[in-house]
Amino acid sequence: MRIVALVSGTGSNLQAVIDAVRAGDLPLEIAAVGADRPGTRGIERSAEAGLETFVVDFKAFASRAEWDAELARVCASYEPDLVLSSGFMRIVSAEFIARFRGRYLNTHPALLPAFPGAHGVRDAMAYGVKVTGCTVHWADAGVDTGPIVAQRAVEIRPEDTEDSLHERIKVQERELLIEVLRGLAEGGIPSVDLPEQSPGADDADQSRR
Structure with missing residues (x-):
């Protein structure tokens, strides 16, 4: 199974995938790693691992x-x-989703459908829930609304800060992502046939990221 990974930040989840592939625990090939801006740590990690990288700089284009x-x-x-x-x-368009329909996998630091969007950890703490977690799901043209593949729960402790909770979620997120990728590569997790998105379905959310 060939994958292209997209990163915006440090690439800590991706590093776990790279390590698992190198150790022979994950039967896939990372064909390339891309970012939405230059200078990300995720791209640096990938280059250090000898992977092909690319940048499609969001700020270099006249329009989304x-x-x-x-x-x-x-x-x-x-x-x-x-x-x-x-x-x-970055939220991609319905056209991007259509091109990779049923092949665009996303991770999210909350138990979807609760707390979608860019601040899932902060929103869960603000709401006062006692348990949150992480989700791996197929992305559609909405915001964190695609079919869920797998989830793990993480307890919110009284002493937690947003940062400490997020770090504990990341530990589970990395393990869950590798588990899901292994299942997909080995055929243990079935593919999904997403319905076709109507043009403009994601327009209301494009200003968010």
Whole structure:
């Protein structure tokens, strides 16, 4: 199974995947790693691991649509079986989702459908729930609304800060992501056939990221 991974930040989840592939525990090939801006630690990690990398800089394009189309083109050029959003903080368009329909996997630091969006950890703490967690799901044109593949729960402790809780969620998120990728690579997790998105389905959310 060939994957293209997309990152925006440090790439800690991706590093766990790289390590598992190197150790022979994950039967897949990381064809390339891409980012939405230059200088991310995730790209640096990938280059240090000898992986091919690319940057489609969001700020270098006159419109979101142009950026999105170029991102889709570059990802497709690697002929991936799966595109992995690994801390990728950009919402892609319905056209991108259609191009990789049922092949765009995302991780989220909350138990979806609760607390979607960019601040899942903060929102869970603010709401006062006692348990949150992480989700791996198939992305659709909404915001964290696609079919759920797997989840893990994480207790919120009285002494938790947003940072301490997020770090404990990340530990479970990395393990869950590797578990899901292994299941997909080995055929233990079935593929999903997402319904086709109507044009403009994600327009209301495009200003969020």
